[in-house]
Amino acid sequence: MSTQINGNAYPELVLKKALDREAQAEHVLKINGIDGGNPVRSGTASIHIRVLDANDNVPVFSQRVYKASVPENSAIGTVIAKLNATDSDEGVYGEITYSFSHLSDKMGGVIEINSLSGEVRLAGVIDYEEASTHELDVQAKDGGGQASHCKLVIDVIDVNDNKPMIEIKSASANVVENSKPGTMIALINIYDLDTGSSGRVTCTIPDDVPFKFVSEVKNYYMLVTDGILDRELQPEYNITVTATDAGSPSLSSVKVLTIVVTDINDNLPTFTQSEYNANILENQPVGTFVMKVKAEDIDDGSNAKVLYQLSKDTKSEVSSFITINSDTGRTLHITPL
Incomplete structure (x- = not known):
């Protein structure tokens, strides 16, 4: 023209x-x-x-979805991923800043992104048991205000950082000494917050006690009697319950369960002597002390209380002038000799 x-x-x-x-x-x-x-x-x-530049291009991420993984409890500053976006414009229109979109306050204290490099790092403690996966929206914005987004998926790798837990669901503090083998004493729940081998738990007690574990439901153990209990030989058991996981290295927890063996009347009173001899002068006043006998019972409580009486087999002429205190075993004469 x-x-x-x-x-x-x-x-x-x-x-x-x-x-x-x-x-x-x-x-x-x-x-x-x-x-x-x-x-x-x-x-x-x-x-x-x-040709002068106009801000006619948006930043473009190299991937729409980035995937990364990090072991839980990794050190603060650990690099998780590096995101990259490019902008075909020049100057300020080609300068890109990175940021998270819609990041919760809690996650804001755990994960941070370098606004210039796009490098994502740990800023706090990340815990598998709180969340095993995090999906984050990342924004890349140029100097002219044009922006694009990508998704960052972070898988948290579980490590064996939790000890097994031992919960006594029900328990009887006392067990009668004549209980039959298989009598249930306690129901115990064992669990571990970790996963995989770190979450597999075994539960044991010492071999030298008359008890054993029976498990019919996963993670639940019944403690039952596995032998004859004799209160007179052992009136109480302090059973150490140990739960150990299969992690590497393994972790374990211990809980002590106290079981008291209660008494039954299974023992006869026994005199300290099989025969007692006494001499008494004639013409002693009524109530004169003759002798004291003693019997012992190794049972407990009322089962061990001994009462004394003259046997029905005692000759009548003897029982007519001798009496015995039922509580103390003291014998007295009641008629003159």
């Missing part, structure tokens, strides 16, 4: 279509000027066109 002014032609350069700086940043045009004389004369000139 050209414009005529005072007989002179002024060419105008106009765009036929939009320019794209990212496709071609500079254009060089050559213009020819031809006169109308004879012979024809001409001149040439070059036009250098530099």
Whole structure:
């Protein structure tokens, strides 16, 4: 196109279509000027066109979804992932800053992102038992306000950082000494917050006690009698229950269960002597002390209380002048000899 002014032609350069700086940043045009004389004369000139940038491109992540993993309890500052976004624009329009979108306050204290490099690091303690997976939305924004998003999925790897737990669901503190083998004493629940081998738990008690574990439901153990109990031989058991997981290294917990063996009347009173001899002078007043007998019973409580009486087999002439205190075993004569 050209414009005529005072007989002179002024060419105008106009765009036929939009320019794209990212496709071609500079254009060089050559213009020819031809006169109308004879012979024809001409001149040439070059036009250098530099296309200025506009913020017409959004940042683009190299991946729509990034996946990463990190062991729980990793040190603060551990690098989890490095995100990368590019922008075809230049200058401030091509400068990208990274940030999390919709990050909770709790996660904000655990994970952080470098706004310039896109590097994601641990800023606090990350715990598998609280959440095994985190899905985060990451934003890349250029200097002109154009933004795009990607998803970062972080899998937390479980480590053996929890000891097994021992819970006594029900227990009898006392067991009668004549209880039959298989009598249930306690129901114990064993569990571990870890997973995999770290969450597999075994439960044991010492071999030298007359008790054993029976498990019919996963993670539940019944403590039952496994032998004859004799209170007179052992009136109480302090049973150490040990729960151990299969992690590496393994962790264990211990709980002591106290069981008292209660008494039954299974023992006869026994005199300290099989025969007692006494001499008493004649004509002693009524109530004169003759002797004291003693019997012992190894049972407990009321079962061990001994009462004394003269046997029905005692000759009548003897029982007529001798009496015995039922509580103390003291014998007295009651009629003159």
